[in-house]
Amino acid sequence: MRLKSYGDMNLLELDVMKEISSIGTSHAATSLSKLLQKEVRITIPEVNILSYDETVDKIGHIEELVAATLVQMSNEVNGLMLFIFKMDLANAVLGKLLSRHYTSFEEMDEMDYSALEEIGNIIICSYVNAFTQLVGVEIDLSVPSSTINMLGGILTVPIAEYGYETDKLMYINAEFIMDGEKLSDGLLMLPDIESLNRILEKLGIS
Amino acid sequence: MADKDLKVGIGDMKFTRGSGVVITYALGSCIGITFYDPFLKLGALLHIMLPNRADPNDPKVFKYADSGIHETVRKLSAFGMVKSRTVVKIAGGAKMFDVKGNSDFGNIGQRNAAMVKKILMEERLRISAEDTGGTYARTMLLDVATGDVAVRTVGKPEKHL
Numbered sequence: 001m002r003l004k005s006y007g008d009m010n011l012l013e014l015d016v017m018k019e020i021s022s023i024g025t026s027h028a029a030t031s032l033s034k035l036l037q038k039e040v041r042i043t044i045p046e047v048n049i050l051s052y053d054e055t056v057d058k059i060g061h062i063e064e065l066v067a068a069t070l071v072q073m074s075n076e077v078n079g080l081m082l083f084i085f086k087m088d089l090a091n092a093v094l095g096k097l098l099s100r101h102y103t104s105f106e107e108m109d110e111m112d113y114s115a116l117e118e119i120g121n122i123i124i125c126s127y128v129n130a131f132t133q134l135v136g137v138e139i140d141l142s143v144p145s146s147t148i149n150m151l152g153g154i155l156t157v158p159i160a161e162y163g164y165e166t167d168k169l170m171y172i173n174a175e176f177i178m179d180g181e182k183l184s185d186g187l188l189m190l191p192d193i194e195s196l197n198r199i200l201e202k203l204g205i206s
Numbered sequence: 207m208a209d210k211d212l213k214v215g216i217g218d219m220k221f222t223r224g225s226g227v228v229i230t231y232a233l234g235s236c237i238g239i240t241f242y243d244p245f246l247k248l249g250a251l252l253h254i255m256l257p258n259r260a261d262p263n264d265p266k267v268f269k270y271a272d273s274g275i276h277e278t279v280r281k282l283s284a285f286g287m288v289k290s291r292t293v294v295k296i297a298g299g300a301k302m303f304d305v306k307g308n309s310d311f312g313n314i315g316q317r318n319a320a321m322v323k324k325i326l327m328e329e330r331l332r333i334s335a336e337d338t339g340g341t342y343a344r345t346m347l348l349d350v351a352t353g354d355v356a357v358r359t360v361g362k363p364e365k366h367l
Binding site: 155 | 233235255269300302343
């Protein structure tokens with residue numbers, strides 16, 4: 001059966017996505033750990049298919065200032081990858097890399113932004129690499145683009161981009177654990193519907 | 207105070223009369239459109255996400271600029287709004303991400319703004335103020351008692367349109 005929306009995925013299909021995501025996020029944690037020279041662990045991710053409002057509530061507050069890195073996927077899978085940094089994760093990462101600590105994103109300079117963009121990109125790339133190997137699809141990634149903005153505004157980008165196809169977002173919710181501290185991760189993988197069908201077909205479950 | 211505010215979600219519209227604040231948070235590429243009839247103190251805030259409703263059976267009329275504006279005008283007219291004295295203000299339509307090598311991506315804000323202006327012109331409504339474009343998200347509020355429209359952005363003072 002061909003899916004028409006993310007919301008059409010059944011439990012089996014969601015379970016498979018969760019399994020793949022779990023491998024993807026652990027690859028991402030390994031890359032982060034190498035980069036920061038520090039043990040980074042990750043909890044088993046939940047894969048949530050949520051509406052815009054639910055995604056905002058799950059990640060934080062609608063007007064909360066967050067940093068986000070966006071990468072476009074093309075080739076056999078078309079879509080977007082979005083990684084959202086909240087203040088706790090940004091501080092943990094910048095503290096280790098640049099020995100800097102902030103109370104707000106507004107205090108950061110170009111150097112910090114660029115570091116966050118690069119880390120977002122590394123997390124996305126290692127996730128997608130694991131994904132392509134597992135599923136057996138070719139995915140090309142664009143150069144990253146990032147912004148510091150209100151969470152609600154950032155999430156309108158994917159919801160508007162696929163607004164004619166679906167009202168839902170696929171939010172992969174796991175937590176990085178560094179120094180015993182749980183840090184929220186906000187990874188969104190948003191293949192377009194055609195690509196989602198192709199992924200499920202490749203996995204032999206559609 | 208805050209709990210009395212009418213919150214407008216993405217792809218939605220709310221209106222009220224006499225007093226109160228209608229607010230919509232974090233407009234990214236979406237556009238917020240306020241309609242205010244000062245004589246009746248009747249005010250509406252519409253939050254659209256996409257330019258046009260491609261499927262005429264799509265029940266989410268307020269998600270799109272064309273069907274959203276038409277429906278808002280229809281509802282407000284039923285409450286006595288007179289177009290010639292109605293003050294319309296728009297905000298939003300930002301480009302949140304700049305993807306290198308793909309300038310088309312994220313232009314949805316610009317397309318939304320163009321469509322909103324076109325439809326408002328068709329409806330013979332004049333835009334008296336706008337704050338569109340840029341690269342940042344905006345929160346938009348309409349105070350129905352006074353008709354004041356404020357736009358909040360991060361790191362800048364509140365702007366009154």
